[in-house]
Amino acid sequence: MLVMGEVHTGLLQNSGEISESTCRQVLGITAGETVRVSRRPIVHALSPERLTGVDCTLPAASRSRVRGVGTVVSRCAVTGGRVAQGSSYVRVVRSEADRRLPWSHYLARPGVVEVLGKAKAADLAEGFTGDPTPGSPDGACLNLGAVSGRFLDLVQASPLLDRRAPFKIPRTSLRWVAETGEPSIRFTLHTEQERTLRLTHPGPFTPAVVDLCEDLATHDWLLTSLLVIVERARIGTTPGAAAVARLAPAIDHLLHLWMPAARVEEWLTPFWDSLERRPGFTRQWRSLVDRVRDQVAVNTLALLSASAETGRR
Amino acid sequence: MLVFAISDKGGTGRSVTGTNIVYRHALQGNDVCYLDYDFGSPTAGAIFSVSGVARGTRQNGLHEYLRGECPQPRRVDVWAESDREGLRTRPPGAGRLVLLPGSEGGGELSALTDEIIGRCVQLFGRLEEEFDLCMIDVSAGRSFTAELVLAATVRMPAVPFRWLVFHRWTRQHIIAAAGLVTGADGLLDVGTRFGHDADDLRDRIRYVRTAVLEPDSAELVGLRDEQRAWLSACDSELRELAGRHSVGRTAMLGKIPLDPVLQWREQLITDEDVLASKIANAETAAAFDELAKKIVDDNAWEGL
Structure with missing residues (x-):
């Protein structure tokens, strides 16, 4: 149906930039899995991916209750030893069953959230990227920002960082929705720190789309x-x-x-x-x-x- | 920098002094935020003249956040949401001024769990990334809130923090302020129990005297000579008492003169109050301004 994600970007809490080897240690959030580092044209380190299980309502513009069950994929990144990111996304698909299946089913599909019941992709996309309805207690609604924020906290709280950042600067958040169709892109600035991105790309979704969103988030933060x-x-x-x-x-x-x-x-x-x-x-x-x-x-x-x-x- | 504001007793002017310091620090060009951790009576919104959160916020207050009921606490941009005309536009060169209100009817913390401490650490960590100064208004006296922030700061050793203890210039308050810091179950006692180093923690604590009436001040001109002599004798007696309790000059960061405006209404003292309407004294504004500078001036915080 569609893919939705959120990227949080902030200044790495260290006095100077960190070396490639420190990046590897800071981002080594899962034992035994390696941190991917690319060196050209800028050092970019990407942590292994982690899953968060969710069973909650999905944000819908029509405010209809849409239940989704599955897992969120999250990862952290450090660019140029200086810019830190926490990023999460889910692929939303229709469930073939009308009830929640055993967790083994969802664990076999990392990053997929299955919708139980009826839902329209446009409604979900609007709900996710639109302004939150004021006064609605959405503690039970899928909050990818909270997940991404937590992953960014994980990097910032690393004991390898001295926490003496050269200047104080807020984090920014980029909320994105990607769908398949006629190519189009819409980037919107909301409040001082919030941005949304609506992307329609040709062909099926691949993780390269996530890379694009993270790259955009990095540069928007800069x-x-x-x-x-x-x-x-x-x-x-x-x-x-x-x-x-x-x-x-x-x-x-x-x-x-x-x-x-x-x-x-x-x-x-x-x-x-x-x-x-x-x-x-x-x-x-x-x-x-x-x-x-x-x-x-x-x-x-x-x-x-x-x-x-x-x-x- | 995290600054914790605490007082020995209620009614010392902790909140009104704390908010004024934060306000002056913002005017000096820094990004600041004020956290209303006074869960029993979260009234910082009233001092900033944000009527919507005058007694705390109904949704997403700090109390709810710490209990894990909302992912992030609400933030109020004072420059945008204050009802006071003089506060509603951000003066040129001023930094951000953000209030994190407490929850309306939240009540004091009744217990301290690991989850609450974890959320507190997360919040402080995030705010410290983006604000030059975060002032946390801890309620008066010994409380779970004070224990919470002592426990939280142990877990973030690289984040700088300081404590301000507010007290009035009277016998009772001097003794109580000293007791709050050095007494049984005081800050040093509880702090070391949570893993702080006592000497290090003591170096991070300074006193602020509030509502001080100087014997040579203009307010006392109308007094009889006998009254003046008596006041002067009292003052030197208090100074001697403060010295004995280690609350003396060296441990003091500053003092705020008695100001009628602050006695009758807790509010921010703007330059307009001093220069245009002339309801507040210039000395009061100057005292806040100086404290706002001293709070981050390492020279004022050298080891005792």
Whole structure:
């Protein structure tokens, strides 16, 4: 029917970036299973996958009660030794039975949630990516964000991290729904930290779609965070040196991490390309990076001319 | 940085001072949040003038979160949701100001379980990622809440934390404040039981005096000489008492002068209250401002 997932992204709670070997240890959340690391064009480490059993209602825009039983697949990732992620997703399918089957049935289908009874894919997709209905106590509703958040906590609480992050920055969450059909992509910003993505791709679902969503989430977080840091610097209203001092953490820790679509399979790159045209992630990133570098350049010039002035005297 | 605000007795002005410190810290350009862990009477919403949560929130309050009834506690953006006009727009350069309200009618914690401590650790960990300062308003006196945060901080050794003990400048309060820290079942006693190092914990505790009437202050100009002399004698007696109980100057982070506004209504003192309507004293705002700086200034927290 459809696939839904949620990615939480945050700054790894460490003073500097962590090495590839530390990444392996931090992400070794399941004994005996290896952490997958790719090195080019940026170090990206992915933990083994873990399952969470669920038996709960699924979010439906029509507020009809849809019961789903199965397992959620979750994993953590660290990009560039600096950006941490917790990511979960489920494939929603219709159950062939009209009652809950033994758990062995669901364990044999990792990442699949079977819907008992009637449900429309569009209704579920709307319910999952739409704004939560205010006042509804959905403690019993499938909450992929809570699962992803917990996996991100798992990384952040690692004893190998010193928890002295160079700056404070909120996590962002990207909620996504993928369906098969005529290709289209819609990326929406909601509150300061919440984003949704509706994706329709040709052909059947593969985990490469999850990679695409995680890649998008990483870059959206980078962009959001750089915007926050530039805003905090209050360029123009604070003295140049103070503004540059506030921009410095971005230069030290973020600017080199921009690597869009690095881990996206060939057949999915058109989706990235369309987001690059509108709204234009890289365009905004470039302009921000230029702004940061120009501030540094202007400040350096001011310092140079000041020291030349004192030398002349 | 986590800052725990506790007081020996009720009515010391712990909440009103804590919220004002947080507010000033936000004005100084930092992202701050205020957690209302005073589960018996969660009224921080009233001080921030967010009427919807004046007595706590009906849904997703901190109490419910700790009991495991909601995945995340509700957050209130004070700059967006306050009813006070002077607070409703974020001043240029100010950081985020977020309130996590308690649950309406929640009641004190009645027991401390491993699950509750785990959720508390998770919450502190997440907030510490995004806020420069998280102030946690622990209720007055010895409570499960105080034990909870002592147990939680042991589990997150890399996260910096500090304690502020609020007390009024009277005999009873000085003795009670000292007892709360060093007495039987006090912070140090319970803290070491949970695994804190006593000396390390003591270095993380400072006192804040509230509603202080200085013998040389402008308010006392109208007093008779005899009254002034008596007050002055009292003050030196109290200073001597405080010194004996290790609540003296060296262990003090700051003091807040007596201000009529705070006596009659718990509220944030904005610059407008000082400069435009002139209902509050400039000294009070300055004291909050200084405390907001000292709270993160390592020089003020060097070992005693």
